[in-house]
Amino acid sequence: MSLFGFFRSEDTPFAYHLAGSIYPRQHCEPWNHKRVHRVYRLMGLNLPRRTKRRVPARERQPLIVPPEPDRMWPMDLMHDTLACGKSFRTLNVFDEGVREVLAIEVDGSLPAGAWKRVARVKTVP
Numbered sequence: 001m002s003l004f005g006f007f008r009s010e011d012t013p014f015a016y017h018l019a020g021s022i023y024p025r026q027h028c029e030p031w032n033h034k035r036v037h038r039v040y041r042l043m044g045l046n047l048p049r050r051t052k053r054r055v056p057a058r059e060r061q062p063l064i065v066p067p068e069p070d071r072m073w074p075m076d077l078m079h080d081t082l083a084c085g086k087s088f089r090t091l092n093v094f095d096e097g098v099r100e101v102l103a104i105e106v107d108g109s110l111p112a113g114a115w116k117r118v119a120r121v122k123t124v125p
């Protein structure tokens with residue numbers, strides 16, 4: 001089958017991909033992807049490029065900070081490495097109302113129950 005005949009027989013938008021990579025390898029055809037691209041353009045079969053889909057703009061809302069203490073306690077896990085190459089992790093618990101640190105737990109590896117040790121310092125709101 002000739003290259004022109006292949007494009008005429010295939011009525012799919014993926015004919016270029018089939019003729020350029022899959023079909024020649026399976027059927028030992030003498031054309032390569034560069035020749036397929038040239039013929040595809042000459043026949044005017046190239047499809048327009050897809051444009052990017054725009055994500056609609058979201059409405060900005062101010063962050064809500066509670067004015068009283070012991071209302072919201074966010075936890076933050078941090079990871080860092082010392083100069084000698086040893087790594088450590090910290091579990092930080094903050095009070096959003098008064099912006100103070102309630103507890104910092106530092107360890108080489110913090111297990112899943114590390115928040116229980118921190119919760120002993122103060123009662124959870």
